[in-house]
Amino acid sequence: MDPLRVAVIGCGKAGQAQLHWFAANPHCDIVAVYDPLTERAQACAEQYAAACPASWQEAAAFPGADLVSLCGPESARAQQALRAISAGKHVLCEKPFANTLDECDAMISAAARERVMLLAYFNMRFHPVVACVDAHLDQIGSIYAARFSYTQFRTTVNWRHGMAQGGGVLKSQGVHALDLALRWLGTVKTVSGEMAIIHPGREVEDFALVNLRFDSGAIGEVYTSYADRGPEDMRVVLQGNLGKLEFCLSPYVPQDNRVWLLQGGQRRQLPLRQPSSIDPVYPGLLDCSQRAIFHLVDHVRAVQPTDLDGHAGRRTIELVLAAYESQRRGKKIVLPLASFDSASLVDCFPRFAGAGDSLSE
Numbered sequence: 001m002d003p004l005r006v007a008v009i010g011c012g013k014a015g016q017a018q019l020h021w022f023a024a025n026p027h028c029d030i031v032a033v034y035d036p037l038t039e040r041a042q043a044c045a046e047q048y049a050a051a052c053p054a055s056w057q058e059a060a061a062f063p064g065a066d067l068v069s070l071c072g073p074e075s076a077r078a079q080q081a082l083r084a085i086s087a088g089k090h091v092l093c094e095k096p097f098a099n100t101l102d103e104c105d106a107m108i109s110a111a112a113r114e115r116v117m118l119l120a121y122f123n124m125r126f127h128p129v130v131a132c133v134d135a136h137l138d139q140i141g142s143i144y145a146a147r148f149s150y151t152q153f154r155t156t157v158n159w160r161h162g163m164a165q166g167g168g169v170l171k172s173q174g175v176h177a178l179d180l181a182l183r184w185l186g187t188v189k190t191v192s193g194e195m196a197i198i199h200p201g202r203e204v205e206d207f208a209l210v211n212l213r214f215d216s217g218a219i220g221e222v223y224t225s226y227a228d229r230g231p232e233d234m235r236v237v238l239q240g241n242l243g244k245l246e247f248c249l250s251p252y253v254p255q256d257n258r259v260w261l262l263q264g265g266q267r268r269q270l271p272l273r274q275p276s277s278i279d280p281v282y283p284g285l286l287d288c289s290q291r292a293i294f295h296l297v298d299h300v301r302a303v304q305p306t307d308l309d310g311h312a313g314r315r316t317i318e319l320v321l322a323a324y325e326s327q328r329r330g331k332k333i334v335l336p337l338a339s340f341d342s343a344s345l346v347d348c349f350p351r352f353a354g355a356g357d358s359l360s361e
Contacts, residue, residue, distance in 0.1 A: 001301050003029045007065035007089075009056050009080060010072030011035035011044045014094050017281040018069055018121075021293040023048055024277075028297055034059035035072075056080055061087035067300055069121075070094060074171070075164045078103035081118070085110045090117040090300050095175045097313025099166030100342050101321065104314040111310060117300055120313035122179045124234075126291035128272040129249045130180065132259045133238070136270060139261060140240030143185055146220040147237045148177035151228035154206075155359045161202035163345060167320060168204030170195065174224035175316040177234060181222065182315055184238060185214045192332045193323030197351045198227040199359045205349045210323045227359055231256070233284075250284035257284060324348040 006022050008015050011033055022028045030048040034056050035041035045052035053059040056076070060068055060083040068084040069092040070077055078098045081091045091111065097120050098104045111118035124130060137143075150173055159165065160172055170193075182188070190213040195205035206226040213219055233250040243263035250256035259270045275286035282289070292308075299306040321340040322333040328348045 001027070003027050004297055004301050005029050005031045005064055005066045006069060007032035007034070007059050007062045007067070008044075008069045008071060009034045009059050010070065010094075011037070011040045012071065013281055015069075015071035016044070017279060017289050018071060018094075018293060019044060019048060020280055021290045022069075022297075024290065025294055025297050027301060031064045032059050032062040057083060060084040060089070065089055067092060073159055073165060074099055075166065078107055081107045082110055085114050085116055085118070088114060088116060090119070092119040092121055092296060093313060094121045095179075095313075095316070096167075096171045096320070097175075097310070097317050099317075101314065101318060101337065101340060104310065104317055108310040108314065117303070117305075118310035119296055119300070119306065120308050120310065121292065121296075122176065122308060122312065123285065123289045123292035124176050124180065124249065125183065125288075125308070126295065127249060127257075127288035128275055128286055129247050129257050129259055130288075132270050132272050133184070133236075133245055133247060136245060136259075136261055137184065137238075137240075139243055139263070140238060140245055141242030142216075143238050143240050144218050145237075145239040146181060146185055146218065148181060148220065148222045148234065149224070149236070150174060150177045150234040151223070151225045151230055152232035153229045153359075154226040155199070157199065157201040161199070161204060161206065163203040165204065166342060166345065167324065168195075168197075168202065168208075168349070169206050169224050169226045170208040170210065170222075170323060171204075171317075171320045173226075174208060174210070174222055175320065177222045177224065177236075178316045178319050179312070180236070181212065181220050182319075185212075185216065185218050185220055187215045188319060188335055189213045189215050190332050190334050191319060191322035191326055193326040195323070195327050195349060197349050198225075200351065203349070204345070207352075208323065210319075212319070251282045252284045254278065254284050254286060257286065
């Protein structure tokens with residue numbers, strides 16, 4: 001098979017990580033890169049010997065590309081995806097997948113109509129920590145409760161924190177936890193959300209606590225925040241009727257990645273597989289981004305379905321929007337989510353009265 005020719009839109013940290021692994025794949029050629037910051041786009045284009053289109057529209061429909069990867073702000077995700085799909089390109093969407101369910105459905109329908117692949121980039125599924133949990137789930141029996149905490153401390157205010165992005169920390173960061181919750185506990189029956197704006201300069205939530213009731217009867221809690229002074233990582237507890245799994249997954253500190261199994265009153269640290277590489281942008285992610293990119297490249301080249309598809313992206317967005325609707329209405333939301341009016345977002349994020357002028361270090 002011919003090499004897969006890739007165009008990347010967005011050259012921030014996420015885009016740079018993807019570019020590194022696309023370039024490392026022997027079955028890929030990077031043919032175009034775009035970023036609204038011209039100097040950054042030109043630097044990446046020079047590094048990877050790629051074209052540097054003048055607009056995202058040109059990059060999305062770049063004649064020499066087979067796959068377009070979208071790594072910029074999610075406010076433009078659906079528009080860029082639909083442009084690329086209409087040009088006959090396969091599309092890979094960074095998380096979060098889109099802003100609304102209508103956008104997700106339009107993207108999924110367009111990809112089916114044009115017979116191209118629409119992919120969701122949940123790279124943490126390939127992390128050694130996740131692989132270890134997968135391998136030991138049967139030892140804890142039926143999961144009846146789970147707690148996910150994914151936090152960082154961020155004092156900046158930028159595009160991520162504006163209403164145009166369609167949501168804040170739950171949508172941008174919490175989707176990783178939601179994707180893993182769906183992986184291990186199955187489909188969700190009801191969603192209840194509480195959230196707030198802590199930093200007064202932000203327009204969307206930077207703190208969220210979401211409760212999930214799964215069809216199995218299990219209960220899950222997802223806590224995510226940009227205002228938590230602890231280390232930036234994901235910490236998870238899975239409670240089963242035969243035991244408990246705990247883990248820490250760190251995007252930046254490799255040695256913090258650990259998994260423990262608790263049974264019979266004993267707590268045992270489990271060995272992780274040795275990573276084949278270390279990510280240059282997110283070293284704590286070890287080789288998960290490489291594995292995710294290589295998996296997706298193989299499936300696109302073979303036009304073979306993968307569970308990292310548009311429906312996987314849509315499922316996490318449905319949970320996010322259900323949590324927002326729960327906050328707005330002050331009640332538990334039963335899935336499937338019938339509808340969500342994005343114009344009501346402004347009513348979803350109450351401000352914390354004691355926040356002061358800013359978050360201090």
